Amino acid sequence: MPEQYHDNTRPLTTAAGAPVPDNENAVTAGPRGPMLLQDVWFLEKLAHFSREVIPERRMHAKGSGAFGTFTVTRDITRYSRAALFSEVGKQTEMFARFSTVAGERGAADAERDIRGFALRFYTEEGNWDVVGNNTPVFFHRDPHHFPALNRAVKRDPRTNLRSPENNWDFWTNLPEALHQVTIVMSDRGIPDGYRHMHGFGSHTYSFINAEDERFWVKFHFRTQQGIKNLTDAEAAKLVAGDRESAQRDLFDAIERDEFPKWTFFIQVMPEADAKDYRFHPFDLTKVWSKKDYPLIEVGEFELNRNPENYFADVEQAAFTPSNMVPGVGPSPDRMLQGRLFSYGDAARYRVGVNHHQIPVNYPRGATNVNTYHRDGQMRVDGNQGGVPGYTPNSYDRFSDQPAYHEPALALEGAADRYEYREDDVNYFEQPGDLFRQMSPEQQSALFANTARAIDGASEATIERHLNHCAQADPAYGQGVRRAIEAHKAGALGDDDRISELV
Ligand code: HEM
Numbered sequence: 228m229p230e231q232y233h234d235n236t237r238p239l240t241t242a243a244g245a246p247v248p249d250n251e252n253a254v255t256a257g258p259r260g261p262m263l264l265q266d267v268w269f270l271e272k273l274a275h276f277s278r279e280v281i282p283e284r285r286m287h288a289k290g291s292g293a294f295g296t297f298t299v300t301r302d303i304t305r306y307s308r309a310a311l312f313s314e315v316g317k318q319t320e321m322f323a324r325f326s327t328v329a330g331e332r333g334a335a336d337a338e339r340d341i342r343g344f345a346l347r348f349y350t351e352e353g354n355w356d357v358v359g360n361n362t363p364v365f366f367h368r369d370p371h372h373f374p375a376l377n378r379a380v381k382r383d384p385r386t387n388l389r390s391p392e393n394n395w396d397f398w399t400n401l402p403e404a405l406h407q408v409t410i411v412m413s414d415r416g417i418p419d420g421y422r423h424m425h426g427f428g429s430h431t432y433s434f435i436n437a438e439d440e441r442f443w444v445k446f447h448f449r450t451q452q453g454i455k456n457l458t459d460a461e462a463a464k465l466v467a468g469d470r471e472s473a474q475r476d477l478f479d480a481i482e483r484d485e486f487p488k489w490t491f492f493i494q495v496m497p498e499a500d501a502k503d504y505r506f507h508p509f510d511l512t513k514v515w516s517k518k519d520y521p522l523i524e525v526g527e528f529e530l531n532r533n534p535e536n537y538f539a540d541v542e543q544a545a546f547t548p549s550n551m552v553p554g555v556g557p558s559p560d561r562m563l564q565g566r567l568f569s570y571g572d573a574a575r576y577r578v579g580v581n582h583h584q585i586p587v588n589y590p591r592g593a594t595n596v597n598t599y600h601r602d603g604q605m606r607v608d609g610n611q612g613g614v615p616g617y618t619p620n621s622y623d624r625f626s627d628q629p630a631y632h633e634p635a636l637a638l639e640g641a642a643d644r645y646e647y648r649e650d651d652v653n654y655f656e657q658p659g660d661l662f663r664q665m666s667p668e669q670q671s672a673l674f675a676n677t678a679r680a681i682d683g684a685s686e687a688t689i690e691r692h693l694n695h696c697a698q699a700d701p702a703y704g705q706g707v708r709r710a711i712e713a714h715k716a717g718a719l720g721d722d723d724r725i726s727e728l729v
Contacts (some may be wrong), residue, residue, distance in 0.1 A: 265679040287343040287405035290326030291474040292541035295530035307434035309554030311350040325421035329380040336473035337462040343425030353558040356550040366404040370565025399691040414672040420476035422487040423455035430563040433556040439634040443496040447582040448489040485531040492522040529607035540587040562711035628646040659699035674710035
């Protein structure tokens, strides 16, 4: 039991600091009479209570977080001038939040779904957030599709149930989704807790070095605990007994001083290569071949401290891909560009315009935090005192920092709404490659998981999916078809290793 539970030296007060004489008995007119409105402590208590819930994240609502430490193990200063990478051995404080995507705040952890993998590095040049997932790709490649994705995977507006038809109708109308769908339906679709999965920045970002050279870069975080997954049957059993299995696993491991660790790698593409790489280098539905751009080690991070208070640190955490530091920048990936807006906007709605002041969000490692932002609800940090709130001014306060100017990025073409599909219709090669890399057991699990998940979708939707699978690899299409038939006949069972389906 934590020490503070036993602390009986601290008296109870109202929020205004006045002593509370009695926290159990309402003020009434006589021992059996009605309550009096002057029981102001009661009024305060109930009024606070009904305002305690803040909006949940629109997606990734269910999550777990922990603090930790990032340590540089290799010199990558030739790629990035970011201060956190400046020398081998350098350590930076971190916060991480893992999550499921579609479920609400009270959903079970062991669901077949992508996992969020959000990292914050409290660097001396400000917070750097890598707001990634446990998969290197995503369902779509234009941010216009994002609100729809969430409506398709969340509850049906009429039944308030999850709907296989909504889900698969949407996915199969975006053929580029097959790569991500294949990963979610694979044996990796239900990680056994958050410690046993890799993380990915997923998008292409940019690195800029001290010579002002730009590189395109992808981030990979490989678990040192080893990959562990659950089958559908194992997950169903687990959820029946424990809806918080991933939260419990992470929290308990850190309490036991078994600190989970991940190794941080990058893939680096010289700026000029992007022009004619064989895949669109900024397409979030594609990966870069590791043969073309091998993994380069950067460092490792460990999670070594549980938050003292879940709401304070985990619920109020507001990550955003727009939190970047000098030496790290965005790429033309239009999904990333869309996200640069969305998260700060969500934080201002969910937590408030001054969410930066909340300790988990405050750039606690930064040497300087001086903005001209003023006022707004819940401004509690002195509001930059008497410093003038305007620029230009004659006092040289909060001056620009031209040393951090990024090199110019050449852009071309007329502004228009360009259809991605006219640029690249190569939807199926990478999911096909992934399928062919799987062992027969993994392929069999993919077939069976798909058959169970798509059950309930319309024939037309199922046929559309089968058609896409077959285009990725005829054996993929055939395997899913046979698994669906077996499932309909009640012959699929719980065992994913149904070798005759391979
Ligand atoms: C959460 C938007 C794609 C990873 C969120 C939230 C929004 C959002 C509004 C809730 C934020 C909050 O309330 O604090 C979008 C949009 C996307 C997109 C508009 C595409 C256009 C992605 C992708 C990834 C990702 C591609 C991973 C590579 C996450 C994670 C969280 C999150 C990890 C939870 C962060 C946390 O733990 O607090 N997203 N998202 N999202 N998103 Fe996205």
